[in-house]
Structure formats: C-alpha cells, structure tokens
Amino acid sequence: xxxxxxxxxxxxxxxxxxxxxxxxxxxxxxxxxxxxxxxxxxxxxxxxxxxxxxxxxxxxxxxxxxxxxxxxxxxxxxxxxxxxxxxxxxxxxxxxxxxxxxxxxxxxxxxxxxxxxxxxxxxxxxxxxxxxxxxxxxxxxxxxxxxxxxxxxxxxxxxxxxxxxxxxxxxxxxxxxxxxxxxxxxxxxxxxxxxxxxxxxxxxxxxxxxxxxxxxxxxxxxxxxxxxxxxxxxxxxxxxxxxxxxxxxxxxxxxxxxxxxxxxxxxxxxxxxxxxxxxxxxxxxxxxxxxxxxxxxxxxxxxxxxxxxx
Amino acid sequence: xxxxxxxxxxxxxxxxxxxxxxxxxxxxxxxxxxxxxxxxxxxxxxxxxxxxxxxxxxxxxxxxxxxxxxxxxxxxxxxxxxxxxxxxxxxxxxxxxxxxxxxxxxxxxxxxxxxxxxxxxxxxxxxxxxxxxxxxxxxxxxxxxxxxxxxxxxxxxxxxxxxxxxxxxxxxxxxxxxxxxxxxxxxxxxxxxxxxxxxxxxxxxxxxxxxxxxxxxxxxxxxxxxxxxxxxxxxxxxxxxxxxxxxxxxxxxxxxxxxxxxxxxxxxxxxxxxxxxxxxxxxxxxxxxxxxxxxxxxxxxxxxx
Numbered sequence: 001x002x003x004x005x006x007x008x009x010x011x012x013x014x015x016x017x018x019x020x021x022x023x024x025x026x027x028x029x030x031x032x033x034x035x036x037x038x039x040x041x042x043x044x045x046x047x048x049x050x051x052x053x054x055x056x057x058x059x060x061x062x063x064x065x066x067x068x069x070x071x072x073x074x075x076x077x078x079x080x081x082x083x084x085x086x087x088x089x090x091x092x093x094x095x096x097x098x099x100x101x102x103x104x105x106x107x108x109x110x111x112x113x114x115x116x117x118x119x120x121x122x123x124x125x126x127x128x129x130x131x132x133x134x135x136x137x138x139x140x141x142x143x144x145x146x147x148x149x150x151x152x153x154x155x156x157x158x159x160x161x162x163x164x165x166x167x168x169x170x171x172x173x174x175x176x177x178x179x180x181x182x183x184x185x186x187x188x189x190x191x192x193x194x195x196x197x198x199x200x201x202x203x204x205x206x207x208x209x210x211x212x213x214x215x216x217x218x219x220x221x222x223x224x225x226x227x228x229x230x231x232x233x234x235x236x237x238x239x240x241x242x243x244x245x246x247x248x249x250x251x252x253x254x255x256x257x258x259x260x261x262x263x264x265x266x267x268x269x270x271x272x273x274x275x276x277x278x279x280x281x282x283x284x285x286x287x288x289x290x291x292x293x294x295x296x297x298x299x300x301x302x303x304x305x306x307x308x309x310x
Numbered sequence: 311x312x313x314x315x316x317x318x319x320x321x322x323x324x325x326x327x328x329x330x331x332x333x334x335x336x337x338x339x340x341x342x343x344x345x346x347x348x349x350x351x352x353x354x355x356x357x358x359x360x361x362x363x364x365x366x367x368x369x370x371x372x373x374x375x376x377x378x379x380x381x382x383x384x385x386x387x388x389x390x391x392x393x394x395x396x397x398x399x400x401x402x403x404x405x406x407x408x409x410x411x412x413x414x415x416x417x418x419x420x421x422x423x424x425x426x427x428x429x430x431x432x433x434x435x436x437x438x439x440x441x442x443x444x445x446x447x448x449x450x451x452x453x454x455x456x457x458x459x460x461x462x463x464x465x466x467x468x469x470x471x472x473x474x475x476x477x478x479x480x481x482x483x484x485x486x487x488x489x490x491x492x493x494x495x496x497x498x499x500x501x502x503x504x505x506x507x508x509x510x511x512x513x514x515x516x517x518x519x520x521x522x523x524x525x526x527x528x529x530x531x532x533x534x535x536x537x538x539x540x541x542x543x544x545x546x547x548x549x550x551x552x553x554x555x556x557x558x559x560x561x562x563x564x565x566x567x568x569x570x571x572x573x574x575x576x577x578x579x580x581x582x583x584x585x586x587x588x589x590x591x592x593x594x595x596x597x598x599x600x601x602x603x604x605x606x607x608x609x610x611x612x613x614x615x
Contacts, residue, residue: 002436004353006443008427011406015375017350017366022408025380059363139364173369196372197379198564217373219565228524238526242565249564 019180020203020212029306030255031199037291038250039243040258040298041284043100044192044215045089045265046129046169047115049107050078054134061133061172062222063266078133078266082112085269090118092278096285100263101125101295103169103192106153107132109160116160125294127167127192128153141176150182167295169193169215181205190299198246198257200302211299216242216260221267232276243284256291258298259284315489317475317498318507319607327606329494329549329599335584336545337538338591339577341396342487342510343385343556344425344464344517345411347403348374352430360430374429374559378408381562388567390418392574396556397421397588399464399487402448403428405455412455421587422458424448424483426466434469441474442481449481461589462508464488479503485592493541493550495595497604506595508588509551511537516560527561527569534573542580551591552577 010016033040050065052075063078065071093100102119104126109116119126130137130153137146150168157165166189170179173193183191185207190200192215203210217223219242224235239261246257268277284290293301331338350371352360361367389396398415400422405412415422426433427448433441449460461484465474470488478486479500486498487510498505512518514537519530534554541550554573561570577583586594 002355002440005356005431005436006440008403010349010351011403011427013409014407016347016407023379024383024410026383027410139366170368173372174363175366175368177366193368194372194375195369196375217369218563224524230524230526234526237528238565241527241568242563245564245567 018204020201023201025198026253028199028255030253031257031302031305033256033291033293033301035291038247038256038289039284039291040256040293041098041290042213042258042260042293042295042298043093043098044127044169044260044262044295045086045100045102045124046262047082047086047102047104047108047119047265048078048129048171049082049105049111049132050075051107051132051134054132058140059136059138059172059174061136061174062227063264064133064172081264081266081269082108082115085265085267086115087118088269088271088274089263089265089277090122092274092281094122096278096281098281098292099124099294101127101167103127103129103167104157105129105132105171106156109156113160120161120163125167125296126157126161126163126165127169127295128157128165128188129169130171133171136172136174137170137176137179138174139176143178143182146176146178147182147186150179150186154186154188166190167192167213167299173217180210181207184208184210190295192295200258200299200306211303213295213299214258214260216262220262221264222262225267225273232273236276236280239280240283247287247289250289259290312472317489318491318496319611321492321496321603321607325610326494326548327599327602328547329595331549331584332594333584334582335549336582337542337550337552338584338586339538339552339554340508340586340588340591341389341394341554341556342399342588343382343396343558344399345382345401345404345415345558346374346377346425346429347401347407349428349430352428356432357434358432377557377559377562378404378411381558381560382411383414384562384564384567385556385558385570386414386418388570388574391571392578394574394578394585395419395421395587397423397462399423399425400452401425401428401466402451405451409455416456421462421589422452422456422460423462423464423588424452424460425464427451429466432467432469433465433471433474436471438471438473438477441471442477445477445481445483449483461485461592462487464510475505476501479505484596485588487588493544494548495551495591495599497600497607504596504600506592506600508553508591510553511555515555515557517555517557520566521557521560527566528572530566531569531572535576538573538577542583545582
C-alpha cells in the first residue's frame, strides 16, 4: 500500500519532468536590452471576465467569485475593471508614454469590443488569456476540449484585434499536462504561467518550443492587495524593493532583468489606488534605466540572444 | 493515540540548569535554510493532498522551483557576505536533481542535515521499517554527495509518526527540530541512545510570516530582530538559541531579500553571539550540558516537583 511512497521514478539529474531544464538564473549568459537599459519594464493588464456561474472546482483562480451563487457583489466588483478601471489605467499609461501587454479573456472581445478597440488604438500587445475566468485549464480537462478552448480563444482575439496573437496566459496560472503542447501546436510563442524565474527561458513540447516569460505572481497586485489584504503603501514599497534589487543585479551581472508589473483593472483601477500606481511608475521611470517593452518584444530579444538550450 | 508526545520533561524557564555557550556568548544563532524539492506528480494516498490543484499544479510547483533557480543563490550571497554558515534542512533528492546547489553549500562550509527525500513524501502512516528506509536513504545520499555525516533531522513537510524519534539515533542522528517547545536545547527521550531537540521556529518562519500571512518582508525583519534582541537580553542569565528558519523560495524573492541583509546586519553588530551550525550547538550541549540537565530533571521528578 505504501510501497510506491518509497520508490522514486523521477529521481535523477535535472528536473522531474521534461518541459524545461534546470538552470540557475544567475549562471546564464548575459541579456542585453536596447540601449543597454538594465530593466525591461513589462506591464501586463489582465482584461478579465468572471462569469457569475463559474465552477468552483477543480481550480478557482485568485479573484474568482467566492461568496456563493449568485455572487452579484464580487461579480460587479470585477466588472468595475472593464467599465471604469481599465480606462483609468489607460490614462495613466498614456500620460507616461507606456504601452502594455493586455492579457485578454476571449469573452471580453465579444462582450466589450470597445476595450479591444482602445487597446489596439494604443498599439498595445494583445496576449490571449483563455475564454474567461470560469474556463480554467486544469489536469482533468480532456485534450480535445482544451484544444478547442485554445483555438477559440486564439481565433476570437485575432479576429477582434486584426493581429496575430502570440502570447498566452492561462487563467489563474493553471495548466493541464497538454497545455504547453497545445499552445505550441496553435502558433503561440510565449507563455506566462510558470512563476519560477526572473528572466525568460525556453520550454520544449511535442509540438515545438515555447518561451516561458516571467509574469510576476509574488508581488502582483492580486497577491499583495487581494490575497494578503495589504495596503497600497505596502504594495508600492515591495514593488520598489523588487525593482531596486533587480536593478542592482542587472548592474552586477551585466545582464538585463525584467520588472514584470501586473496591473489589474479591478484592483489598481480603483480611485484609492490609481494615484499610487502613477507615483510608482514615475519613480521607476525616473531612474532612466528602463526599457519600455511588451511581452513579445522581450521574448523576441531574448530568443535572438539566447537560443534554446534544448 | 498519544495525549502528549512523552518525549521531554516539563522544565520551566525559571527553574532549570544554566547553559553556557563558548566564550560566554549569550545567544547561539543559527540559520536554517530549507532547500527543498517538491515533485510535480507525487504519489497519492499520503493522508493529505500535496498540491491544491490537480496535476500539474504549475503555479505552486513553479513558485517553489523559484527557490532552486533563483532564491537560494541570493540567500547564499547574503550569508556569505556576513560570514555566517548555515545548516541546511535538505530534501536529499536535491543531491540527485540539482547537485550544483550542494557544491555551493560545501564551498560555503554549510552543514547539511536531513529533511527526508522530497518535500512531497510524507512519513505519516509509514511503518517503522519504512521510516527507517527513508532516514537511511537520506543519510546515505547526503553522505555520498557531500562527505558529511548527517547529524540532524526535520521530517519532510512537518509530517510525523508516533515513534520516528526512536529511530533517529540508529542512524547517527543527534538532534531533531521537529518540535518547537523551547528556546534552549532539551533532551528527547528515545528507546536507545541519545537525542536532543535544537530550537527552531514556527512563529518567525519566513514561510509562515510572509508566505502564509503575507506580511511584507520589513515586518518579518522586525519580528526577527525583536526575537533576537529578547533572547540576547535573557541570554545574560541563561544561554539561549536564536534560530532563523528560511525558505529560499520565500525570502529569496527580489522584493524580500533586502530584509535578510537587514537582519544579518543587526545580529552581527552584537558581541556575545555564537554564530554556530546546529551540529556545533548539539555537540557543545552534549559535551557540557546534556548530563546535567538529565540529572536535574531526574532529581526534580524524585523530589516531586
């Protein structure tokens, strides 16, 4: 009964799976950003739809409605993001000359096409983020069903934006064993679900390679402000500490780092937080050490300089 | 089932033998990074789920993998800068999977002790012989890769059986940190041989303070410093142990690592601190205090105290 608890079929050099190899962040070749800037500032704006009837199992993403059906209260709080918050964030970013990568639920394109228009008008990047926050990818999802989710998402967003969509973020950072392969199979070039590095690295799948991009999780607004209930001052201080550390490491290593900032319209788009966001971005930009980049621009730069070790 | 562990006597702070550290130090300070490997697809049937999400739990696996790719190197850099050697609570499978981490631990002259094989292999529910297999495997693996004789033990993921303490001395293990009832080492009762408990901490553990409760790192640093300062004051009368438990995937994040430097700067600014490994604390205690404390407890019991 307990025998399999004492056998270790994947105990070997390297990792216990084949999606990528182990590499120390600090022993990799140097990354050089344009104009030798130390930090690539990668702003992602998740544009999300949280359905009222989303299933709670097997995975509820952070931010998923949790007060019992029908949770109008939480639904409308998230909905604030696509009505108000996202436009407030656009004004701030416009004012600072910043573009973002919008990680978009496909449902947003059909329900709120105005958001897509405003994103495209600003020449932001659109990355796909599944159907919506009620369609989470997970290990119990059938291969064909997941393939359809990914293709529908890709087709909806590329039609709506008029552009090819090359980046992917799974709702709630949640994948099945097939997700990476299906993303490569369907033309995606980078994925942002794995929170294990500060810089990009290459993944391999049966359908070809993928670039793993380091979307922040630990100092994201939804972890610090929603999950841990911290204040905006605490959020700001921690992001600045991350920036200072990565900035110093970039100098010491002679290798560019990434400050990944996830700005959720239903969190930072509120009037009591947006002022902090603008102040924070001004402080970061004032260092003069920042390359303002989208996800695809960073991934392309990485791939040119550090071809896959796989 | 047991009502109490039955592994140590009641020994009140106000009535116990005096512990003296080398050179009259008030506090023995030790650092315990937990260097862990969590399997992406561990076996089921261990009494509790190992991951909150179905296989593959990409988010939670990768958050821990961050410690081995990035965080641990920041922790090493900080401790080396302040000249402090750590005692690693080590999942032995790290030796097989990521030996470059072991190589660096050895360069830094860190102690390695056993934290089982994987953090996703609990000992709960295993038979005595199965627990013996786990202990033996971990001790032999660490010895083979590092040359070190393992002296300490923390069961993976704080799992337990009623009797595992009894088995540790069979493999040369001198100390356990599986219980946290005291700020000084204490004798642990075992069937055969000797075992002591070295103070560790659940309260100021980085994973609890920052990971679970979500406090900013500056708050954790303030807690660490307050704890150290209090033990330092009390250590003027009776030598204390201050432990700093760490998880590289928690403290090794770029938005937190400055707080570790802050704590290390603080504790290294004091005289009268013994910066030791857990093995050194255990050896000193066995040599100078173990017998005295056992005698004291026996006579306290005999006098009906």
